[in-house]
Amino acid sequence: MLQGGTDTSQGKVNILLQAYISGYHAEDFALVSDTMYAAQNAGRIIRALLEMALSRKWAGASAVLMTMSKSIEKQMWGYEHPLAQFNLSADVLYNLGKWADDLDIWELAAKSAAELGTLIHLNERHGAALQKAAKQFPTLSISHRLRPVSHDLLKISLHIERAFEWAPKIHGTAEPFWIWVEDEQGINILQLARAVIGPSTTQLSLDFIIPVLDRKLPISVQIRAISDKWIGAEDDYTIPFHDLSMPTQSHWHTPLLPLAFLPITTLKDHRAEQAYGRRFQQFNSIQTQAFWSIYNTDKNVLVAGPVSSGKSILGQLAIW
Numbered sequence: 001m002l003q004g005g006t007d008t009s010q011g012k013v014n015i016l017l018q019a020y021i022s023g024y025h026a027e028d029f030a031l032v033s034d035t036m037y038a039a040q041n042a043g044r045i046i047r048a049l050l051e052m053a054l055s056r057k058w059a060g061a062s063a064v065l066m067t068m069s070k071s072i073e074k075q076m077w078g079y080e081h082p083l084a085q086f087n088l089s090a091d092v093l094y095n096l097g098k099w100a101d102d103l104d105i106w107e108l109a110a111k112s113a114a115e116l117g118t119l120i121h122l123n124e125r126h127g128a129a130l131q132k133a134a135k136q137f138p139t140l141s142i143s144h145r146l147r148p149v150s151h152d153l154l155k156i157s158l159h160i161e162r163a164f165e166w167a168p169k170i171h172g173t174a175e176p177f178w179i180w181v182e183d184e185q186g187i188n189i190l191q192l193a194r195a196v197i198g199p200s201t202t203q204l205s206l207d208f209i210i211p212v213l214d215r216k217l218p219i220s221v222q223i224r225a226i227s228d229k230w231i232g233a234e235d236d237y238t239i240p241f242h243d244l245s246m247p248t249q250s251h252w253h254t255p256l257l258p259l260a261f262l263p264i265t266t267l268k269d270h271r272a273e274q275a276y277g278r279r280f281q282q283f284n285s286i287q288t289q290a291f292w293s294i295y296n297t298d299k300n301v302l303v304a305g306p307v308s309s310g311k312s313i314l315g316q317l318a319i320w
Helices: 011-021 029-055 059-074 089-097 105-109 113-119 124-136 271-277 285-296 312-318
Strands: 138-151 155-161 175-182 191-195 203-211 220-229 234-240
Touching: 011 029, 011 059, 029 059, 059 175, 059 220, 089 124, 105 124, 113 124, 138 220, 138 234, 155 175, 155 191, 155 220, 175 203, 191 203, 285 312
Parallel strands: none
Antiparallel strands: 138 155, 155 203, 175 191, 175 220, 220 234
16 A cells, blocks of 8 residues: 555555556546656656766666656566567466566577477467567677776776667667666666667777775675666676785885976977977976976986876976
């Protein structure tokens, strides 16, 4: 029983949404109008909440809101068999739920039409229809590679392959997926991307750079890929870190010396002095300290400094 029942607006909307998702056809015109109004606005509101959850990097809330949104759009509950989104006969769907509910989509796609027909206690023609739907169900094959960038940054490179047969009438022009990295507790999204699979897309690559702020490396992270359109088209797997070694933090740096700023005439080149003289008349502290090595030698030099500290000018000086 819903709290308040139909006597409150919240209870009435809840009942109407459940009826809409369940496919109940009301005969009263007022109920039909109210149901459509509730469904249309609920879909928009949940999508807005989903955008808020994604922007705040809430992993659990984002996954739940995505399922709720697709349930309203598809008029189908999230616990129903994913292949119910295809135009399969009622007999196939009933027997599929009765005899093969424990099999994953990829396991169904790997079987022959005759094997599927026998599995669901129907003939080969029904098995062929089920096989076709299983092969067209949007799934991705994801592999990863780890690469430490620094002592507190880790790069996760994902290699994504399309693992389903494309059908324009079923998939349209694109299949969008949300792919993110979440912490080991499944609470926070560390990095997020939206990947779009097209008819000609066979594989694509994504790079995520996540911070490793604690001194103790986390045990693992989760990779989750969720279709933006299809219920049940989602996958997640764990990336363990037990074999990962992060580089130690380096404390070496070059101190900034209190040198007098070099004037622009130090270039000893009329063209260079004329080119830079319109912008400044002397170099700053970083440019002054690095000037000799960059301008007068052919040695390799690494300059690391904050934004707008004149590093581009130093690169140009190396060319001069």
